[in-house]
Amino acid sequence: MMLRKTAAAYCELSEAAFEREVASGALPMPVLLGGKPHWHREQIDQHLADMSGAGDWRASSNLYAA
Structure with a gap:
């Protein structure tokens, strides 16, 4: 379980950007643990995997073409 700051850093997002992704439904809602959101x-x-779809997005990118 991670507090907001740690979860945002895990996703390499600012806390504000992380909150926007949570509010939009792209990332999961927190649960209260010890009275704080985690x-x-x-x-x-799982949410990140669902966002990326099946397979590696780089496979169809000209930037990463082999």
């Missing part, structure tokens, strides 16, 4: 790393990972 995010579960595996839920964040």
Whole structure:
């Protein structure tokens, strides 16, 4: 479980950007633990995996073409 600051850093986002992604539904809502919002790393990972779709997005990018 991660506090907002740690969860945002895990996603390499500012805390404000992280909050926008949570509010938009792109990232999971927190749960209260000890009276503070915490995010579960595996839920964040699942949301990020869902965002990227099936496969590696770089495979279809000219920037990363082999």
